Amino acid sequence: MGIQERKERERERRRQQIIVAAKRVFSKKGFNRATMEDIAQEAELSPGTLYLYFKNKDELYASLSLRILQYLNIRLDHVVKEEGLAPAERMQALKEAIYDVYQFDPLILINLFHLQSSETLENLSPELFDDIQNLTLRSLERITALFRSGIEGGLFETYNPEVLAELFWSLFSGMVLWEESKRIFENDNYFLKDTLDMAFGIFLRGIGRPEEGPFAASPHRLGVAVDPMPSK
Amino acid sequence: MGIQERKERERERRRQQIIVAAKRVFSKKGFNRATMEDIAQEAELSPGTLYLYFKNKDELYASLSLRILQYLNIRLDHVVKEEGLAPAERMQALKEAIYDVYQFDPLILINLFHLQSSETLENLSPELFDDIQNLTLRSLERITALFRSGIEGGLFETYNPEVLAELFWSLFSGMVLWEESKRIFENDNYFLKDTLDMAFGIFLRGIGRPEEGPFAASPHRLGVAVDPMPSK
Amino acid sequence: MGIQERKERERERRRQQIIVAAKRVFSKKGFNRATMEDIAQEAELSPGTLYLYFKNKDELYASLSLRILQYLNIRLDHVVKEEGLAPAERMQALKEAIYDVYQFDPLILINLFHLQSSETLENLSPELFDDIQNLTLRSLERITALFRSGIEGGLFETYNPEVLAELFWSLFSGMVLWEESKRIFENDNYFLKDTLDMAFGIFLRGIGRPEEGPFAASPHRLGVAVDPMPSK
Amino acid sequence: MGIQERKERERERRRQQIIVAAKRVFSKKGFNRATMEDIAQEAELSPGTLYLYFKNKDELYASLSLRILQYLNIRLDHVVKEEGLAPAERMQALKEAIYDVYQFDPLILINLFHLQSSETLENLSPELFDDIQNLTLRSLERITALFRSGIEGGLFETYNPEVLAELFWSLFSGMVLWEESKRIFENDNYFLKDTLDMAFGIFLRGIGRPEEGPFAASPHRLGVAVDPMPSK
DNA sequence: TATGAATGAGAGTTCATTCAT
DNA sequence: AATGAATGAACTCTCATTCAT
Numbered sequence: 001m002g003i004q005e006r007k008e009r010e011r012e013r014r015r016q017q018i019i020v021a022a023k024r025v026f027s028k029k030g031f032n033r034a035t036m037e038d039i040a041q042e043a044e045l046s047p048g049t050l051y052l053y054f055k056n057k058d059e060l061y062a063s064l065s066l067r068i069l070q071y072l073n074i075r076l077d078h079v080v081k082e083e084g085l086a087p088a089e090r091m092q093a094l095k096e097a098i099y100d101v102y103q104f105d106p107l108i109l110i111n112l113f114h115l116q117s118s119e120t121l122e123n124l125s126p127e128l129f130d131d132i133q134n135l136t137l138r139s140l141e142r143i144t145a146l147f148r149s150g151i152e153g154g155l156f157e158t159y160n161p162e163v164l165a166e167l168f169w170s171l172f173s174g175m176v177l178w179e180e181s182k183r184i185f186e187n188d189n190y191f192l193k194d195t196l197d198m199a200f201g202i203f204l205r206g207i208g209r210p211e212e213g214p215f216a217a218s219p220h221r222l223g224v225a226v227d228p229m230p231s232k
Numbered sequence: 233m234g235i236q237e238r239k240e241r242e243r244e245r246r247r248q249q250i251i252v253a254a255k256r257v258f259s260k261k262g263f264n265r266a267t268m269e270d271i272a273q274e275a276e277l278s279p280g281t282l283y284l285y286f287k288n289k290d291e292l293y294a295s296l297s298l299r300i301l302q303y304l305n306i307r308l309d310h311v312v313k314e315e316g317l318a319p320a321e322r323m324q325a326l327k328e329a330i331y332d333v334y335q336f337d338p339l340i341l342i343n344l345f346h347l348q349s350s351e352t353l354e355n356l357s358p359e360l361f362d363d364i365q366n367l368t369l370r371s372l373e374r375i376t377a378l379f380r381s382g383i384e385g386g387l388f389e390t391y392n393p394e395v396l397a398e399l400f401w402s403l404f405s406g407m408v409l410w411e412e413s414k415r416i417f418e419n420d421n422y423f424l425k426d427t428l429d430m431a432f433g434i435f436l437r438g439i440g441r442p443e444e445g446p447f448a449a450s451p452h453r454l455g456v457a458v459d460p461m462p463s464k
Numbered sequence: 465m466g467i468q469e470r471k472e473r474e475r476e477r478r479r480q481q482i483i484v485a486a487k488r489v490f491s492k493k494g495f496n497r498a499t500m501e502d503i504a505q506e507a508e509l510s511p512g513t514l515y516l517y518f519k520n521k522d523e524l525y526a527s528l529s530l531r532i533l534q535y536l537n538i539r540l541d542h543v544v545k546e547e548g549l550a551p552a553e554r555m556q557a558l559k560e561a562i563y564d565v566y567q568f569d570p571l572i573l574i575n576l577f578h579l580q581s582s583e584t585l586e587n588l589s590p591e592l593f594d595d596i597q598n599l600t601l602r603s604l605e606r607i608t609a610l611f612r613s614g615i616e617g618g619l620f621e622t623y624n625p626e627v628l629a630e631l632f633w634s635l636f637s638g639m640v641l642w643e644e645s646k647r648i649f650e651n652d653n654y655f656l657k658d659t660l661d662m663a664f665g666i667f668l669r670g671i672g673r674p675e676e677g678p679f680a681a682s683p684h685r686l687g688v689a690v691d692p693m694p695s696k
Numbered sequence: 697m698g699i700q701e702r703k704e705r706e707r708e709r710r711r712q713q714i715i716v717a718a719k720r721v722f723s724k725k726g727f728n729r730a731t732m733e734d735i736a737q738e739a740e741l742s743p744g745t746l747y748l749y750f751k752n753k754d755e756l757y758a759s760l761s762l763r764i765l766q767y768l769n770i771r772l773d774h775v776v777k778e779e780g781l782a783p784a785e786r787m788q789a790l791k792e793a794i795y796d797v798y799q800f801d802p803l804i805l806i807n808l809f810h811l812q813s814s815e816t817l818e819n820l821s822p823e824l825f826d827d828i829q830n831l832t833l834r835s836l837e838r839i840t841a842l843f844r845s846g847i848e849g850g851l852f853e854t855y856n857p858e859v860l861a862e863l864f865w866s867l868f869s870g871m872v873l874w875e876e877s878k879r880i881f882e883n884d885n886y887f888l889k890d891t892l893d894m895a896f897g898i899f900l901r902g903i904g905r906p907e908e909g910p911f912a913a914s915p916h917r918l919g920v921a922v923d924p925m926p927s928k
Numbered sequence: 929t930a931t932g933a934a935t936g937a938g939a940g941t942t943c944a945t946t947c948a949t
Numbered sequence: 950a951a952t953g954a955a956t957g958a959a960c961t962c963t964c965a966t967t968c969a970t
Contacts, residue, residue: 030351119262174406206438494815581876583726638870670902
């Protein structure tokens with residue numbers, strides 16, 4: 001079984017080699033214009049070989065997303081499991097985690113957000129679809145856990161923590177995509193970090209409990225109806 | 233000149249006919265799987281005719297987005313120009329406007345958000361690219377104006393209103409896309425409205441001035457640094 | 465019938481207008497890349513109208529050739545029929561005639577030579593095919609007549625005058641086409657005239673009767689100026 | 697490296713297979729009417745495969761011409777380099793060489809002459825364009841060398857040998873194209889050989905030095921048989 | 929007679945995928 | 950396991966031609 005294991009390791013390494021090549025190619029050419037031939041060349045392999053490791057082009061592309069989702073999960077895991085953090089510090093850590101994920105590879109993150117809301121997702125093999133779904137939902141659960149502990153710790157109003165996690169995720173993805181839009185429109189690089197800080201601050205303040213804790217916001221005289229626990 | 237006008241009208245009607253057909257086809261088949269042949273058939277035209285009205289497939293698709301952007305602009309225009317609205321009411325009207333846009337055609341809206349952050353955008357003809365850019369930026373300006381008047385009216389902290397508009401737009405787009413993700417993952421229709429209400433409430437509360445007005449949030453003891461006017 | 469005639473004249477004028485436009489377009493774009501749409505635009509007509517005057521694209525193109533053939537015929541006719549010319553002067557006139565035809569429109573002449581040796585010719589309507597055939601053969605006959613009178617006048621050896629005419633025509637067409645080749649290869653304009661003079665001189669000398677007349681091969685009393693080393 | 701070589705050989709063989717098929721197809725259907733699909737079928741390959749060997753349709757067609765140019769070059773090379781030939785014999789060998797080229801494949805030769813004076817030539821890839829240019833010019837150089845040695849050997853007047861080569865080439869190409877014209881007009885096969893003999897005789901006589909050698913214009917001691925009245 | 933929008937067959941070309949080696 | 954030549958379906962797009970007005 002030592003042999004078995006080594007083979008398994010080598011197989012995984014080759015997969016990663018292809019993924020890395022694919023990433024480079026699509027950064028250069030964009031997703032649609034990148035061909036399997038291009039990727040094979042970049043990976044110094046033949047086109048046929050790619051199909052030994054990935055069922056088809058869509059699955060290769062989706063695997064890029066999978067990789068960044070895995071990274072996201074690990075980072076979130078750390079934030080949730082790290083001991084001795086005050087709830088407010090945990091929020092800070094959450095922000096840093098997603099920013100790291102963004103920096104890890106913005107293009108792939110954009111690709112993930114596209115994939116997650118496109119027909120392509122539905123046409124993947126059930127296994128890969130499940131992987132993406134599970135990792136996505138697990139990430140959301142972790143973020144949910146963070147917000148739940150914030151609520152339980154008295155930091156936030158008693159919003160539905162699941163919905164808070166979704167809002168948080170939506171805000172993040174929307175900002176990343178808009179960042180790209182601005183790059184295209186203005187041909188002008190922009191740094192997400194400051195805006196992300198600000199957005200996060202507003203968001204936390206928006207959900208903070210009045211008169212208490214670091215994200216306090218009060219007293220409630222909201223002209224807009226906010227039901228903290230909308231029925232799903 | 234009556235003839236000229238009639239021709240112009242007929243041309244525009246034909247364009248719309250094609251756009252409507254394209255919309256139907258890509259709703260059925262998804263963007264990538266829809267062929268020009270399909271669209272021609274749906275529009276009861278020949279493939280060649282499509283090219284009399286749209287330069288190529290990408291431009292036809294982008295024109296769908298253009299249409300919803302135009303609708304968005306008109307709606308935002310009304311919100312900005314409607315007289316006799318209190319700032320808080322204007323915010324409410326803003327929310328309703330974007331929700332109407334969402335309901336106008338969710339799929340096309342998703343398509344717009346994809347387009348705005350994809351390489352396809354860069355390969356459009358300069359004219360179409362400019363149209364999309366201008367409408368997008370003009371929409372942002374209108375939202376900016378709303379937030380600015382909110383700030384000037386003492387409702388909100390003195391954040392940079394441009395950045396607030398971008399955050400607002402990001403949150404909206406992120407939620408729309410995540411809505412689609414959930415639909416795919418859970419095969420379960422979900423209604424954006426409630427979550428949008430909640431998100432909007434949180435956002436307004438997050439940027440509201442303390443002790444004052446309907447979006448008050450206070451006192452400030454924020455553990456997370458929030459610079460209301462980040463340098464761009 | 466005055467009306468009939470006027471109509472006929474107008475029809476012919478419109479045909480010429482189209483032919484002129486076609487000539488301009490194909491000079492700009494080359495034969496294959498020129499479209500009927502292009503020609504219609506250049507002629508300030510609609511595409512449909514072209515088909516009222518020409519059966520199809522091939523026939524329009526062939527009509528250009530027809531026009532230059534007609535011009536050639538008229539010029540040759542003059543040479544043949546002009547009275548009071550010595551045979552040697554007639555040869556000189558022949559040379560000038562074809563050079564004028566060349567200058568009339570080199571591109572169309574090239575097109576004629578292509579057409580005359582291509583499948584397109586065979587697919588023309590019988591009428592147009594006959595027109596081209598007749599004009600071509602009539603031109604050849606005129607040249608034949610010139611050589612025949614040269615032979616009868618004792619200038620030339622008793623070659624078959626028909627074959628001489630064909631050789632003459634071949635030499636001319638070959639030179640015109642090679643001229644174009646050189647232009648493409650060397651991107652360098654070249655003036656056919658000198659070479660044509662030289663070629664004509666050699667040809668006449670090659671067929672001249674010895675010891676007699678202006679084209680006698682030897683001793684050298686060449687009536688036609690032959691510069692053995694034209695400056696390139 | 698043995699493998700490398702074998703691959704290279706196989707690749708070349710496949711190229712030739714396609715060229716041969718293309719030749720057959722366009723002989724049957726004419727150049728314009730022949731489709732890539734037709735050629736693929738004739739070669740018993742798939743359409744896609746053609747594009748592994750030729751960049752596009754024009755380049756495939758131009759490659760046919762390239763092949764005949766290569767053959768021409770080899771033949772001319774032999775004529776120039778063959779030792780122990782008297783200048784007059786070399787002229788005879790030149791005539792035989794080009795006649796062989798003609799017989800090798802008249803249709804492709806016609807195609808070459810069309811190509812060499814058409815816009816298509818200018819739109820080839822630089823490599824292929826250069827190949828054709830180089831082979832053409834090298835052929836001309838070889839012919840030039842032959843005429844130069846004829847001049848130096850006292851056979852010919854001191855014409856510019858380069859221009860003589862061009863005239864010779866023009867005469868040849870013009871005759872080949874006119875031959876095709878006659879075939880089309882008269883639906884009657886004609887044999888170029890006799891006319892070519894005659895033309896060559898006239899040409900040599902036209903440039904021959906008087907009173908001397910085998911091409912002396914007079915008195916008649918022509919080394920090259922010239923039948924003044926070839927039977928049609 | 930003139931229009932010009934519409935046609936639609938068909939072209940060249942691409943490229944994800946396969947499979948004999 | 951790796952290759953890479955070959956596949957061939959499917960695509961977008963062109964443009965000569967038609968015909969209702």
